Structure formats: structure tokens, C-alpha cells
Amino acid sequence: MEPNLDTIWNSFLIFFYQAKNYLTEPWAAYQLAIIGGCFAVAWLLSFKIEPIVESRARNIKGNPGLLRIVIAFMRRLEWVFFLILVYIAREIVLLNTWPSRTFVLTAALVLGSAWLALAVLTRIIQNRTIARVIAIGAFAYIALGVLDIRDPVAQALDDAAINLGDFKLSILFVLRIIFLTSLFLWLATLFGTFFDNRINAISDLSPSFKVLSGKIVKVGLIVIALVVALTAAGLDLTTLTIFSGAVGIGLGFGLQKVVSNFISGVIILVDKSIKPGDTIELGDTFGWIRELRARFVSVITRDGREYLIPNEDFITQQVVNWSFSNKLVRLDVEFGVSYDSDPHEVTRIAIEAAKDLPRVLNHKAPVCWMTAFGASSLDFKLRFWIGDPQQGLTNIRGQVLLALWDAFQENGIGIPYPHREVIFKTPLETKQGN
Structure with a gap:
């Protein structure tokens, strides 16, 4: 450390004794009493008026930034009334004495105005840490200027430093770095x-x-x-x-x-592999992309959950983009009917049932194929296309299954359930009770 601690301490003592001597004078006591009275009256006024004004201010619609500033201003009405009263009191005192005898009132007026302005204006800064740093730094700079000790304090903070080669690291430099x-x-x-x-x-x-x-x-x-x-x-x-x-x-x-x-994230944006609005599937996550950010991709699923997936996962893992080149998606629905049904009629009915659904595309007509002679049923696969995968896949499959059920019920086509026949080669002896 290189600072002259004695010089710093002596400067502090000089300022302390000067302030003490001034504040013990009668006119300083009068000014402090006036300030206390103004604050008490201002608090009483704001206690009555603030709820009324704030309720009306909340009627502001469509401009949340302006609303935050207005609400911040209204919640500090006691400071507004206080500054108005101090200003009036200062003008009255100036009419009856020397300007030097209003120093405390002037300092209170300037510092109060600065704090009120900073408290209101920093409400537009959403990051509260940055807002506090800017408000405290600006207020300290103004306060030191009002008290006429800005240069001595700056010199003392600059003297409190350590040398790193040709570079001087001081407290003043660190504070400047943080504020700026x-x-x-x-x-x-x-x-x-x-x-x-x-x-x-x-x-x-x-x-x-x-x-x-x-x-x-x-x-x-x-x-x-x-x-x-x-x-x-x-x-x-x-x-x-x-x-x-x-x-x-x-x-x-x-x-x-x-x-x-x-x-x-930059690679994703350049190669356009995914973009906002795409319907994607990554692992167990299926949803549509709401936003691309610097660190992650926001994906909203059908149940309303929002997943923040790191960009790296979209580069290193397999991603299914249901709407990469276009939004057309083909879906399959498998079903079975009883053996006493006509497979040609089943195919026709299944296609007609799928066509009647609004989300199923007609220009890419549904098709239905018989796929196997199952153990309990004739097995079929119905294929159809949709153009809005972001609206969900499970729901449209469910709608198709319900449409098949209704169509089969109307035409007397049964949907079998698994069953087994047990044949005993040796008849069992049975006894009939009394």
C-alpha cells in the first residue's frame, strides 16, 4: 500500500470538525428543525393522498414502462411534498437572513431532488443490481459536490492504491470501473x-x-x-x-x-436447421420453438411446459424437426377388425372416416392397407397427412381412432379382443351338488 494514511485521517478530521462547528450554530439548528417539520407534514399529506393517486395511476394500459415510472413516483409522494415544503421554507428564510444561513436547507433540497430523480428514473432499468449501482454512484457524486468535498475524497481514494508494475490500482479506479x-x-x-x-x-x-x-x-x-x-x-x-x-x-x-x-446458437442460426415456430422432437421433449436465445432454445410443449434446452444439445444430439422443409407430417394408426369382416369394405370405411376430419389433408389422400392376419384380428394400417404438427399429434391420432370406432359401429364391423379356446382331450368328471 502506498497511501499516506495520516493525510487521509487529517482531512477527515478537518471536515468533521468543520461540520460539527457549523451544525452547532443556532441557524443550523433552526434549519434542521424546519427540515424535520417539513418531513412530518409531507408524510401526513402523502398518507392521505397516495392511495387515491396510485389507484388512478394503475388505469394506465398498454405502457408498462411508463406505469412503472408513474407508480415509483407516486410511492414517493412524501418526498415530493417534502421538497416542495423545503423549497418554500428556504425562500422564506432567504427573505429574512443571509444566503449562507440556508446551507442546510439548500443541501437537503438538492440531495432530496437528486435522490427522488434517481429513484424514479432507475425504475426503467430492469436489472436491479445495475440500477442500485448507478443510483448510489450518481447520488454519492452529487452529494460530495454539494458538501464541497468531492476533490479531497477523490484524492484520498486515489491515494489508497497498490502498484502493479506501471499500473496503479486504487479504490477510486475500482469504483469508477464498477459505476461506468x-x-x-x-x-x-x-x-x-x-x-x-x-x-x-x-x-x-x-x-x-x-x-x-x-x-x-x-x-x-x-x-x-x-x-x-x-x-x-x-x-x-x-x-x-x-x-x-x-x-x-x-x-x-x-x-x-x-x-x-x-x-x-450461431451455427443453428446460420444453417437454419431450426427456427422459431418449428415443431421439434429432442429426446422425450416434443413441442414448438418459441424463441432462440444466446445460450438456449425455448421449447413449449403441448402441456404448457417451457423447456430451456442448451444450444449445444441441438448440435450434438439427433433432432427431429417436423417442419424443417415443410409442415406436412404423415401419421400412422394401426387397428384390427374381426375375421368375419370384409377387408375391402373395412379399407373403404377407414379412408372415408379419416377424410371427414378437418385436420386431415385431402390433397394427400389417406390410404389404408391390410398388414397381417393376426392372432385375433385382421390387422390394418391407416396412413394420413396433416399440415399443422404444432397443434399436436396425439390428439389427431385419438380423433382418427374415434372416427374409426363410430364408422365401424354404424356398419356392423366388430373390433375383436384377444381370446383363447381351451380344449380338454380327456373329459373332466363333474359332480352336481344337491
């Missing part, structure tokens, strides 16, 4: 989402190209944001070459799966 990185990453995410929505609104582009373009834009903006944040914090990017080897090895092992899934 959070700020620029949020801006990158905000602009990335905006451009992604604009790209998705272009109807002439394919779904895969939309997702790929959105990923490229977001990743590019994040990289630019990191570079700008590090540069703005005062970091010479050439110094990163010292750590590049170790960082590269660490990323290679620690982020192996993350990078693999990201690259797999």
Missing part, C-alpha cells in the same frame, strides 16, 4: 433491445436472420460498452496484455460450456 461499466452495459442493453425490436418488425426478414442479427447487434454493443467504460475509467487497454494469458486460460475452462452454447 454498469452504466454503459445498461445503455448497451437498452439500445440492443431497441434495435432487436426494430429488426423483428421487418416482415421481409426470415425468423432465423432476425435472431442472428439481434444477437450480433447486442454482442457488438456490449463489447463497445465494455471498451468505452474501461477507457473512460482511465485504463490503458494495452496493460491488459499482462493478464491476457491467465484470463484466456480461465475463460477457456470456466466458460467452456457458455462459449460452446453461444457458438452452437
Whole structure:
């Protein structure tokens, strides 16, 4: 460590005694009393008005971002009333004394306004961690400026440092990195989402190209944001070459799966093997693709479950895409009828029954073939085509089976159940009871 701790401590003591001397003066006590009274009145006003205003604000429809800001503003009505009352009190005091005797009121007004503005504006940031970092960092910067101690504190934090060769790692530098990185990453995410929505609104582009373009834009903006944040914090990017080897090895092992899934996602988008809206089957999962993300694919099944499947699985495992080249899917339904039925008539009835269902395609007509003389029945296989596999496969098979049942009942065709005949070569002796 290289900082001069005595200098830092002495600076802190000087500020402490100056603040103590000022706050013990009569005018400072008056201002603190005024601030306390303003806060009490503001709390009472907000307690009565806030529920009414908030209930009306919830009538805002179709704009959740605006609703979040309005609700955040309404839930801080006591601060609004407090700032209004402090401003009025400050103006009254200024009419009767010197401006220097309103320092506490001015500081409370500025800091309260800053905190209210930050609390409301950061509601548009969905990541709460980034929102807190930006709010706390901005408020601390403003507060130090109002108290006129920004430069001494910055110097003290900059002195608290360790030297890594020609590079000076200080507390001030770390705080700058955290604040600026959070700020620029949020801006990158905000602009990335905006451009992604604009790209998705272009109807002439394919779904895969939309997702790929959105990923490229977001990743590019994040990289630019990191570079700008590090540069703005005062970091010479050439110094990163010292750590590049170790960082590269660490990323290679620690982020192996993350990078693999990201690259797999890019490959999927480039070769267009799957796209949003496709009906796919991977292992025991059958459903339609809702969204392609950087790390995973969102698949929704017929029972409403949403599976987040890593992109790598779509590269390394066998995937059945029911709608890759087209959405036409052929399904088979097997059934059997009794031996006393006419197989030609059974074939005709089965085809007609399948044709009557709305999901069965007529331009690719159903066919029915007799496949075997079974142990208990004549076995048939009915084949038909559908054009909407995303609507489900089990349900259409069930509809076809019900249609066959109804048609066979109308035409007197029986569906046998397995049975066995037992023949005794030696008659059994039976006795009849009394």
C-alpha cells in the first residue's frame, strides 16, 4: 500500500470538525428543525393522498414502462411534498437572513431532488443490481459536490492504491470501473433491445436472420460498452496484455460450456436447421420453438411446459424437426377388425372416416392397407397427412381412432379382443351338488 494514511485521517478530521462547528450554530439548528417539520407534514399529506393517486395511476394500459415510472413516483409522494415544503421554507428564510444561513436547507433540497430523480428514473432499468449501482454512484457524486468535498475524497481514494508494475490500482479506479461499466452495459442493453425490436418488425426478414442479427447487434454493443467504460475509467487497454494469458486460460475452462452454447446458437442460426415456430422432437421433449436465445432454445410443449434446452444439445444430439422443409407430417394408426369382416369394405370405411376430419389433408389422400392376419384380428394400417404438427399429434391420432370406432359401429364391423379356446382331450368328471 502506498497511501499516506495520516493525510487521509487529517482531512477527515478537518471536515468533521468543520461540520460539527457549523451544525452547532443556532441557524443550523433552526434549519434542521424546519427540515424535520417539513418531513412530518409531507408524510401526513402523502398518507392521505397516495392511495387515491396510485389507484388512478394503475388505469394506465398498454405502457408498462411508463406505469412503472408513474407508480415509483407516486410511492414517493412524501418526498415530493417534502421538497416542495423545503423549497418554500428556504425562500422564506432567504427573505429574512443571509444566503449562507440556508446551507442546510439548500443541501437537503438538492440531495432530496437528486435522490427522488434517481429513484424514479432507475425504475426503467430492469436489472436491479445495475440500477442500485448507478443510483448510489450518481447520488454519492452529487452529494460530495454539494458538501464541497468531492476533490479531497477523490484524492484520498486515489491515494489508497497498490502498484502493479506501471499500473496503479486504487479504490477510486475500482469504483469508477464498477459505476461506468454498469452504466454503459445498461445503455448497451437498452439500445440492443431497441434495435432487436426494430429488426423483428421487418416482415421481409426470415425468423432465423432476425435472431442472428439481434444477437450480433447486442454482442457488438456490449463489447463497445465494455471498451468505452474501461477507457473512460482511465485504463490503458494495452496493460491488459499482462493478464491476457491467465484470463484466456480461465475463460477457456470456466466458460467452456457458455462459449460452446453461444457458438452452437450461431451455427443453428446460420444453417437454419431450426427456427422459431418449428415443431421439434429432442429426446422425450416434443413441442414448438418459441424463441432462440444466446445460450438456449425455448421449447413449449403441448402441456404448457417451457423447456430451456442448451444450444449445444441441438448440435450434438439427433433432432427431429417436423417442419424443417415443410409442415406436412404423415401419421400412422394401426387397428384390427374381426375375421368375419370384409377387408375391402373395412379399407373403404377407414379412408372415408379419416377424410371427414378437418385436420386431415385431402390433397394427400389417406390410404389404408391390410398388414397381417393376426392372432385375433385382421390387422390394418391407416396412413394420413396433416399440415399443422404444432397443434399436436396425439390428439389427431385419438380423433382418427374415434372416427374409426363410430364408422365401424354404424356398419356392423366388430373390433375383436384377444381370446383363447381351451380344449380338454380327456373329459373332466363333474359332480352336481344337491
